[in-house]
Amino acid sequence: MPGKPDRSAAGLATAILLVAAVSAFAHSGAKGIVKQRMDAMGDIADQMEVLGAMMKKQTDFNPAIASKAADAIAGHALHIPTLFPEGSNEHPSEALPAIWTDWAKFEAIATELKDGASELSVTAGSAASTMEIAASFGKVAKTCISCHEGFRLKK
Numbered sequence: 001m002p003g004k005p006d007r008s009a010a011g012l013a014t015a016i017l018l019v020a021a022v023s024a025f026a027h028s029g030a031k032g033i034v035k036q037r038m039d040a041m042g043d044i045a046d047q048m049e050v051l052g053a054m055m056k057k058q059t060d061f062n063p064a065i066a067s068k069a070a071d072a073i074a075g076h077a078l079h080i081p082t083l084f085p086e087g088s089n090e091h092p093s094e095a096l097p098a099i100w101t102d103w104a105k106f107e108a109i110a111t112e113l114k115d116g117a118s119e120l121s122v123t124a125g126s127a128a129s130t131m132e133i134a135a136s137f138g139k140v141a142k143t144c145i146s147c148h149e150g151f152r153l154k155k
Helices: 008-021 032-055 064-083 104-126 134-151
Strands: none
Touching: 008 032, 008 064, 032 134, 104 134
16 A cells, blocks of 8 residues: 555564664674674675665665665675685584585575565665565565574574
8 A cells, every 4th residue: 555664574674673783792703704704794784774774764765775775785695605614603603504504595595685685776776665665675684584594593
């Protein structure tokens, strides 16, 4: 319905914001590839925060900013598999061994994130409101959540 917020997208935005807040504390002591991937994942969370704030009407919708945030997510997603070489789950890593035992699924989720964020970027670039990007945003948020559920330590 025009003018009504998409409650499922707003709920996903809230979940992403909570994950981002908790993750900020986990990066202390990280080095090398673990720090690189935590930084990349942190930036993905930051970009989802930007988008989530727009989805929850906490900030005004800005197509250029939304598109840029989605582009950043897609850029990181492209490199996710290279950030997880086998054996790189030492503390303070939040990566589960399932990443390496189910590598094909992990790579597929990274590709899904890249594709979904690229779609979101295009959609956002020509959108007039968050209503027009709600489905694409929801798809990206669900992809993040599915990866966290199967491949990341529970908080």
